[in-house]
Amino acid sequence: MPMTAQPSSSHTKAPSLKEQIEWAALGLQRVAQGQSARDVVTTWPTASPVRPGAQALLYTALRHWGQTRAVIALLAKKKPQPPIDMFLAVALTLLLEPQGVSYAPFTVVNQTVEALRRSKKWQAQAGFVNACLRRFLRERDTLLSAIDGDVAARTNHPAWWVECVRQDHPHDWERILEASNARAPLTLRVNVARIDRDAYLALLTGAGVEAIPVLEAGVMLRKAVDVRDLPGYAQGWFSVQDAAAQRAAALLLGGCGRSQQESQPLLILDACAAPGGKTAHLLEWAAAHQLHIELIAMEVDAQRASRIADNMQRLGFDGQLQVEVADAANTGSWQQPVLKGRLLDAVLLDAPCSASGIVRRHPDIRWLRRPQDLDALVSIQALILKNLWALLKPGGRLLYCTCSIFHREGQDQIRQFLAQHADATQVGELLQLLPGGLEAMPLVEDHDGFFYGLLQKAS
Template sequence: MTSTPAKNTVALSQQLAWTARMLHAVEQGRSLADALPTVPAALRPGVQALTFHALRHWGQATVVLQLLAQRAPPLLVRALLGVALTLLCTPATPGAQPDYAPHTVVDQAVAALAALKVPRAQAGFVNGCLRRFLRERPELEAQAAQDAVARWNHPFWWVQRVRRDHPQHWQAVLAANNQAAPMTLRVNRRHVARDAYLAQLQAEGYTATPVGEDGVVLARAVPVERLPGWAQGHASVQDAAAQLAAPLLLQGAALPARARVLDACAAPGGKTAHLLEYADLDVLALDVDPVRCTRIHDNLQRLGLQAQVRAADAALPAQWWDGRAFDAILLDAPCTASGIVRRHPDVRWLRRPDDIAQLAAQQARLLQALWPLLKPGGRLLYCTCSVFKAEGEQQVAAFVARHAAEAKVLPAPGHLLPGGAVPLDGINDNAAGGLDGFFYALLQKAPLA
């Protein structure tokens, strides 16, 4: 993030007001993906950067605010104070702090109240809270650090769950979630070799390193339209962990020509596209949301790929299946998204503890519904972008126990933890910033006797 705004940039007070609206929306259960488009286009990049920063430090800010204010202020005022405190608090990670002078943050936060249309009497309260924080910062931060929510910037139940599921790595997982994820590309091998594309990037002044079979990690994020060959479909944005799906499902599989493959929960189409880049396949891509199906179409069109795309609920095959079995199935199941908090910092504050059980039940229904659609000898790759074991190894163990006679577990990575908390040979070794959190299980149906 940049330093204090220059003369010709948008006033910080305007950005703070809109950031407060974003934080208020999240606290009301609305996702940033839904809320951010309401921000005026000229303000959106700065507001998104401030909002991401605030969400990564929201636990600390809210605990400090509780110490500063005996009575809870109005919700928008609380959100504004929280945003300002995330700019004033000492970050756990050096270099993670936007460079605004403390007096500027205080003054601009007070000025932001006018845009939020809250009573003018709140100006003194906001000013007083922030100035008291600056006077007593070491004591207040030390006191807040005794609270796990402030220390780890996650809900307490989330901290407990990660600690239980990954007792050797829970601290690394939580710390990784508070870092910005790198921008990773998947090179379209049908258009250009990965190393050739890497050379193009470097020739145009981009610092980048290879990862996996088709991936490239950029040292700094850039607008996609500036990437060489973007409009021609030479590359897509996709984390290295997600790029494992296509090779896991297809490598070593005895697939017929033009094998029939189902991508069961396909939107926005990244894994669908990678499957088609990887091999000549007859792919059916499903998603329950018709709007998201449009995104699949758009992504495939840019990449020069074709698949049958249908809006349908994968858990209800009677409504869409034509009775022809699939040679392979990819089930990227709906989940808590607890593995991609680096990219979606609102997720941790939107989720509730009972979401895990509800989503695990949905995952189980999908596995049960799709398994009969797989040919004998075929493969099903189950994956989630979650670090919670209930959505990963526990889910698969329960499924295999129900289908012990016909389901064989093939080698797969299992749980990948965000930011390289646990290195994965051949992937994390050269993935700057590590991978997103993912789970992979590869199941094979027993062939006919």
């Protein structure tokens, strides 16, 4: 990856807008080079006062990147060199964003120009950027109507992505894209092995945090806060988890207890487990429902697998599961050492996917993915599903899920699997949840896009 300029900061006084613009523009450049926004932000100094504002600005710029790119193409005869194009994109975001912190347009222009003048490398371009932004302010309506026919500009998603959403959701595609550009609520899952959900809600109310109960163990906050400031963070009383993802534990374990013999725990594999959100939920759900389980959490990426252990420690589940770094698709390499001749009672397969259901939380995903990534993901999902199926006991259950709204990764995947496996039956309906709770009967008032398909093996 090419070296990219790092933002500069004095750190001694309140952050100025020009610093935030500079950080966000250089961050956007790194996303353009293929890095995730989260990774970019992780490299910024945690203690810097510039960081929160710059992060919000980077994420907002990603939500406007279709529109700002199209406007830049109209404003500049020749494509501006990076990172000048990114400074323009960030400044235009500030001029376009209706709900953001509002700065007077002249402040945005001046601060962008000032940000460029801070560096010898960019100062020669300050006049050009100034002229572009001032022209945008003069001709805003004309420029915006000139790009209205450009689908990527209008929806702020790449054209191929829009086409996938339109094909799969012909009636809702525009609302889905709009919801994918909105901000997501902060939802927690209370660790009911530690504290009752209603008792936790009362604690939140006492702390002045407005929240509503969702599903069996969730609470949705009315306003985003720093979760480290909430009651019980260090004690592991909750995890951050969207409501859509909070369906997994009950769907998989809800039907598993009936055949359980007292002495024998159910052997359960969480096959793609890091960072362990659903792993912990399986343990919490089992504890709350007196279900005796033996849980194996598997993850192919060793670094991500270490986060499972960290999370389990915070939540108080240390020593209550086995973490394995292994490739769930390559069952031959771990079946004997991990399962020791046993078959599984249940499998949670939270498969690697496009993440098309959670782009409102990760606005960079749509720009980072390529259409060919989808083909590769669909193939690996099918392979993991097929190979894990062979390790399931007769009568055992497998819950397949993805945080995707693309049918190829959801309903098509399950239908194809059922067509190829005579010993598999579908349990209940396939559940396609849409971002913003746009499905006909929403799970809760707001949640991410998600897919669930529950399968049972013939006895």
